[in-house]
Every structure is written in structure tokens, then in C-alpha cells.
Amino acid sequence: MTTSVIIRGAGVVGLCVASELRARGAAVTLLDPAPGPGPQACSWWAGGMLAPFCEGYTAEEPVVRLGQEAADWWQTHGATVHRNGSLVVTLARDRAELSQFARRTSGHIAVSGPDLAALEPLLADHFDRALFFGDEAHINPRMSLETLRARLISDGVAYEQTDAAPSAQTVIDCRGLAARDALKDLRGVKGEMVILRAPDLTLSRPIRLLHPRFPLYIVPRGDGVFMLGATQIESGERGRASVRSVMELLSAAYALHPAFGEAELLEIGTDARPAFADNLPRIRRRGGTIYVNGLFRHGFLLSPALARMLADLVLDGQIPEVMDEDHS
């Protein structure tokens, strides 16, 4: 018998869960008030880094381990995955930060001089050493969400534009921060980002600039477009970027390479990442509703693993390692 599932929320989590369930034969209906991927979802503002090893600097072991599934999953599901690794650099005066980052992460090699210049010629004049995380990847998040959604629809998944709560036997709630009405321990962690166009500058991979006060990453989106991110502020506010944050992001980009001073400012964006107290995701069952939430800064990195676990639970009754069923 075919299992029928209703999914509330078509951000990155909802779309990944729908893809996994559909691939395994379930009949899936997606509900979302928006017509498709867009600025209403936190996923719209993401950098698209699939960087489990770098995230291990602050994140716990499951993020590093489960995040290693992400690049293959996105590729299998039609996204263009850039497998060029990522680089971590710091200004000379903050060199201790680079050593500390190296000690607390794995999956990197130290590069300097001509090796660094060969990887990223743009950085060669301003940085003499870096950590290279060769197994990391990145995607364009907006294009990848649209690709997933289009594939689901052509695969027979129904998409209904509504915010109404369905009365069905199995509902998967993937509403991100909107699920705070039911998940009282879910909080928002504000992230501000900027999109620039600098057609004369080329980077092949995400670069992280370590800095004691405002760490920055910059993700190339192709055609001279770059995403700069991101602040991390304890606040559920979703719509307002502050002058201070934007100034800090832009100054850090300028420190990475002064030519970013000539870039065109295309977009300033902000949203609040849905997170639990330990910043780890959860699958939580309450009656007929299963919540998949708390992806924090790892929506694109961890949704593939969460979707796999969710499908194992719904279709095969396997309890996921991130389940906390008894929480109320």
C-alpha cells in the first residue's frame, strides 16, 4: 500500500524530505503559503556552503559526520555541486586564529606561497598561508531549491499554496521558525548577508576570513556575483539588517581584497535561523505530526541526512539518531 504524506513547509528541509519520501514511493503533498522558493524562507538567504569540516570548529560531531552526505545527495538530486573545497585565511595579525582553527578541525592541509596562489590567484598578494579543506563543496542555494521543487512536481508531488493546518494521518512539519507556535524551545538566530557583483574578481571556492570580532565567508555564485555572510546574533528578528552588521561584512570583504571596494551592492538580506538550545537538529513526533527542525546554520548541509532519517522512520519505523520523541 502506498504511504501518503503531507509536508508543511517547502524550505530546504521540506523539499529534501519530500524528495526522499517520493524517491521511496510515498505519495507526497507539499503545503506552503508561498508559490515557490523565495525570500519568505530562511533557505533563500543561505550561502550554500557544504562545509562539514569547517563547521566542526564550532559545531558538534554529528554535524561533521552527517554533513559529509550532503554533496553527493545534492548532486544526485540535480543540483550543480562545486567540489572545489574551501579555504580558510586570516590577516597576519590574527595568525593565532588560524592555528586554533587548524587544531580544532579535521580534513585540511596547510597551503602557502605558490600552492595558495595556484588555488586562488586573487588571494596571493594579501595572504601567505591558508588551510585548504579539499573535500568541501558549495552550491547555489536558490537554484538548488528551484531544481528540487521542479523535479518534485514533475515527479507527481502535489504543491498547494496554503498556510492552513491539514487534518491528515501523517503530517511532516517543516515550517522552520514558523513552527515556534508548537515547538516552544525553538529560537531564532539572526543572520545578515550581502550579495555583491564584482565582475573583475574570480574565486573558485568559498573563502572564510577568520577574525576575532567579525568572521566572514564569501561564496562565489558565478558571473562575478558573490555572497558575503553572515552575522550570528541571538534574535528571532527576520527582516532588518543593521548598518553595523553590513559595515562589518563589507569591511571584512575589503580586507579580503581591496578590489571588493569597487563591487556593486546587489542585495542585503536577513533572516533568523531556526535553532534549538544546542544548535543541533531534531526529529520530534507529537501525535500524528512529525517535526523536522532546528537546522540552525546547517540547512543545506544536514537536510539530506535528516530527510533520509525521516523517510526511514515514516516508511520503515526506524528511530532516527536525532529523535527526541518524549520532549513536550
Ligand SMILES: Cc1cc2nc3c(=O)[nH]c(=O)nc-3n(C[C@H](O)[C@H](O)[C@H](O)COP(=O)(O)OP(=O)(O)OC[C@H]3O[C@@H](n4cnc5c(N)ncnc54)[C@H](O)[C@@H]3O)c2cc1C
Ligand atoms: C545568512 C544565512 C546564511 C546561511 N548559510 C548557510 C549555508 O551556507 N549552508 C547551510 O547549510 N545553511 C545555511 N544557513 C542556514 C539555512 O538557511 C537554514 O538552516 C535553513 O534555511 C532552515 O530551513 P527550513 O526549511 O527549516 O526553514 P525555511 O527555509 O524558513 O522554510 C520554512 C518554510 O515553511 C513555510 N511556512 C511557514 N508557515 C507555514 C505554514 N503555516 N504552512 C506551510 N508552510 C509554512 C515558509 O513559507 C517556508 O517556505 C544560512 C542561514 C542564513 C540566515
